Amino acid sequence: MRDRDDSDASRRNFLKTVGLGSAALASAGAGQGRAELAAVEPEKLQKILLSINGRQLSVLVEARWTLLFVLREQLGLTGTKVGCERGECGACTVLLDGVPRYACLTLAVEAVGHEVTTLEGLLDGEDLGPVQRAFVENDAYQCGYCTPGQVMAAEGLLRENPAPDLEQIRVGVSGNLCRCGAYANIFRAVADAAKLRRGGGA
Amino acid sequence: MSISQDLAYLRAADLDEALRHLEKDGACVHGGGSDLVTCLREGTVTCAQVISIGGLDDLRAITPTSIGALATIAELGRHEEIERRLPALAAAARAVGSPQLRNQGTLGGNLCQKPRCWYWRGDFHCLRQGGDTCYAAFGQNHGHAIFGAEACVYVHPSDTAVALTAYEARVRIAGPGRSSRTRTVPVDEFFVLPADDPTRETVVGRGEIVTAVEVPAPPDGHVGVYRKIRARGAWDFALTSAAIVLAFEGGDRGKPVRHARLVLGGVAPAPWRAAAAEQALVGRRLDESTIAAAAEAAVADASALDHNGFKIDLVQGVLREELQSLAG
Numbered sequence: 245m246r247d248r249d250d251s252d253a254s255r256r257n258f259l260k261t262v263g264l265g266s267a268a269l270a271s272a273g274a275g276q277g278r279a280e281l282a283a284v285e286p287e288k289l290q291k292i293l294l295s296i297n298g299r300q301l302s303v304l305v306e307a308r309w310t311l312l313f314v315l316r317e318q319l320g321l322t323g324t325k326v327g328c329e330r331g332e333c334g335a336c337t338v339l340l341d342g343v344p345r346y347a348c349l350t351l352a353v354e355a356v357g358h359e360v361t362t363l364e365g366l367l368d369g370e371d372l373g374p375v376q377r378a379f380v381e382n383d384a385y386q387c388g389y390c391t392p393g394q395v396m397a398a399e400g401l402l403r404e405n406p407a408p409d410l411e412q413i414r415v416g417v418s419g420n421l422c423r424c425g426a427y428a429n430i431f432r433a434v435a436d437a438a439k440l441r442r443g444g445g446a
Numbered sequence: 447m448s449i450s451q452d453l454a455y456l457r458a459a460d461l462d463e464a465l466r467h468l469e470k471d472g473a474c475v476h477g478g479g480s481d482l483v484t485c486l487r488e489g490t491v492t493c494a495q496v497i498s499i500g501g502l503d504d505l506r507a508i509t510p511t512s513i514g515a516l517a518t519i520a521e522l523g524r525h526e527e528i529e530r531r532l533p534a535l536a537a538a539a540r541a542v543g544s545p546q547l548r549n550q551g552t553l554g555g556n557l558c559q560k561p562r563c564w565y566w567r568g569d570f571h572c573l574r575q576g577g578d579t580c581y582a583a584f585g586q587n588h589g590h591a592i593f594g595a596e597a598c599v600y601v602h603p604s605d606t607a608v609a610l611t612a613y614e615a616r617v618r619i620a621g622p623g624r625s626s627r628t629r630t631v632p633v634d635e636f637f638v639l640p641a642d643d644p645t646r647e648t649v650v651g652r653g654e655i656v657t658a659v660e661v662p663a664p665p666d667g668h669v670g671v672y673r674k675i676r677a678r679g680a681w682d683f684a685l686t687s688a689a690i691v692l693a694f695e696g697g698d699r700g701k702p703v704r705h706a707r708l709v710l711g712g713v714a715p716a717p718w719r720a721a722a723a724e725q726a727l728v729g730r731r732l733d734e735s736t737i738a739a740a741a742e743a744a745v746a747d748a749s750a751l752d753h754n755g756f757k758i759d760l761v762q763g764v765l766r767e768e769l770q771s772l773a774g
């Protein structure tokens with residue numbers, strides 16, 4: 245993982261959070277460590293602590309809310325996209341403890357105690373992070389709908405394997421559909437992103 | 447973007463707590479959630495209280511003889527000891543779904559996952575949903591069964607189950623009520639055929655939790671492969687798959703086969719042991735005529751539906767190619 249100017253990123257998240265989340269409360273960094281959650285009653289809002297992009301956020305949720313719903317509708321983090329909502333497209337990919345998974349198949353309450361990273365968390369201050377930059381530079385999209393998910397899958401791959409070969413890249417983004425068929429440039433972007441990340445902290 | 451049925455949620459602190467809560471009406475187990483969340487959203491599974499076992503870290507361990515139910519599919523696919531000892535299982539794990547699904551899905555959940563039949567998942571009150579008709583039997587059935595298809599023709603979607611059957615694994619189940627109550631079931635008795643009960647997929651009963659899968663040491667000098675055929679290169683269920691575990695006399699591939707387990711996936715409501723094909727191999731050298739005889743024997747009792755006759759050819763082709771590669 246790389247360093248990043250935290251004050252900027254936190255400020256932006258803070259504004260987003262208080263500005264857009266009706267049932268969301270921002271809390272400044274309290275309660276580090278594995279937050280415990282025992283039970284949620286039906287039809288009740290329960291306060292949980294989520295760790296998102298390095299910030300601790302206290303959010304009111306129902307048990308049946310997915311992480312995808314909470315990120316977008318409660319926290320205003322709309323970088324995570326909604327597609328199929330059944331694990332068949334990859335648009336909703338986020339990192340949980342650094343590892344890619346689908347936010348549409350993850351209950352928000354299940355994310356308690358884990359570090360969630362979304363597309364917004366890959367920004368380098370106000371600038372794009374290396375994987376995001378590589379996608380732009382390689383024209384790795386057409387409509388762009390799948391791009392946030394592709395970027396998160398690529399980020400997860402590169403955290404595990406900083407120098408993947410083409411086959412490993414293809415497997416790494418095989419859980420992300422691109423209906424525009426921009427795959428060739430996506431593979432190139434991921435290869436470039438690997439170089440950018442290796443070549444000096446981005 | 448969320449689930450419409452009302453849910454209570456409990457993250458169990460230990461196995462006993464999970465089992466205690468599972469005794470309540472309408473409680474269900476949440477492993478990784480990668481199948482359960484979709485089933486709840488689409489209403490194919492109803493559940494009043496989700497009991498999450500995700501915090502039970504002692505169900506995560508992978509040892510040479512036992513794999514915890516909460517080990518993820520991704521962990522199985524990259525585990526060195528599993529790769530060395532049970533190569534067909536490691537390969538099967540790597541063939542599951544997509545990277546995101548392998549990161550989230552657990553072994554227990556993979557064995558207990560719900561059918562992928564598009565009628566069962568769709569708006570059809572089919573036999574398996576408690577109705578009286580299997581719509582797939584005379585509908586769109588190119589993905590369905592060619593073996594064991596009595597009453598309901600769905601195919602079991604798990605890749606890991608196919609490999610575990612070839613390794614003669616046993617499934618450890620705890621409950622109901624308390625963790626001191628356990629039983630182990632050979633994996634080839636774990637799945638329930640529709641002719642016996644079309645409303646359940648496994649023997650896991652109300653209030654029970656799969657806690658581990660135990661795998662005995664395979665025979666000395668064994669070789670194992672898993673081959674999966676799907677409509678695209680990734681992220682899809684098997685149209686046909688095969689797990690093959692063989693051992694040769696004296697560990698020499700030129701000598702007769704001394705042990706053979708051939709198990710087929712994507713073709714039956716459970717991993718399907720090709721027992722006649724195994725018999726055609728044991729005691730014989732793995733030459734062209736033995737391989738042809740085994741592939742033939744494997745499909746002798748297959749019966750195609752309207753749209754899945756191609757699976758009979760696929761099974762034979764996959765077995766021929768994989769046995770050839772093992773003949774060295």
Ligand SMILES: Cc1cc2nc3c(=O)[nH]c(=O)nc-3n(C[C@H](O)[C@H](O)[C@H](O)COP(=O)(O)OP(=O)(O)OC[C@H]3O[C@@H](n4cnc5c(N)ncnc54)[C@H](O)[C@@H]3O)c2cc1C
Nearest residue numbers: 331477478479480481482543551552554555556558605656
């Ligand atoms: C798009 C897509 C493609 C897929 N492709 C494949 C594939 O190619 N091959 C393949 O094998 N699978 C495939 N899967 C299935 C996937 O692997 C499963 O969703 C996953 O393994 C389930 O594990 P989980 O821990 O997330 O289970 P959960 O979603 O938590 O649970 C699944 C079911 O099992 C029950 N359950 C879970 N754990 C236990 C336990 N320990 N004891 C008792 N009951 C339990 C739950 O109550 C639930 O009914 C695919 C899934 C999707 C969405």
Ligand code: FES
Nearest residue numbers: 327328329334348
């Ligand atoms: S929206 Fe989650 S995978 Fe499609």
Ligand code: FES
Nearest residue numbers: 386388422423424
């Ligand atoms: S760029 Fe349009 S879906 Fe991928």
